[in-house]
Amino acid sequence: MKIRLSAASAGLVLLAGIGTAAAQEVLIVPEQETVIREYVVKHPVDPVELPPGVEITVGTPLPDVVELYPIDEPDVQYRYVIVDGRTVLVEPETRKIVRVLE
Known part of the structure; x- marks a missing residue:
């Protein structure tokens, strides 16, 4: 019985770790990524x-000295900035990087 309990406990710890990692990564569906990429190309900064x-x-988090640009498209809540040729998506409230598009 102790072995089953230990295995179950280990499984819960593993799932909790996966949930934490997933909370940091933002899931952007391919259609939304296409909209973002097209917007960035049409509105260069x-x-x-x-x-x-x-x-x-x-x-x-990006420092306050870095200007973030809005993406004026429906269903896109992020702002962006271009760094080293990459589009960096940022959550405006926390200024944390949520995704880097190559």
Whole structure:
């Protein structure tokens, strides 16, 4: 009985870890990604250089000195910025990077 309980406990811990990782990654359906990519191409902005120490990784907040640009399309809640030729999607409330489009 203890073995089953331990296996069940381990399974719950594993599932909790997966849920936490998934919460950081934003799921964008292919159609929405297409809309975002087309919008960025039609509305070019100057690329920015990030301050030293700021990395382009999901979950990293961008400093207030980085101007974020809106995506004026229905059902798109993110803002964007161009860094090193990549489109970086940012959650406006937290300024955290939610997705990097190559």
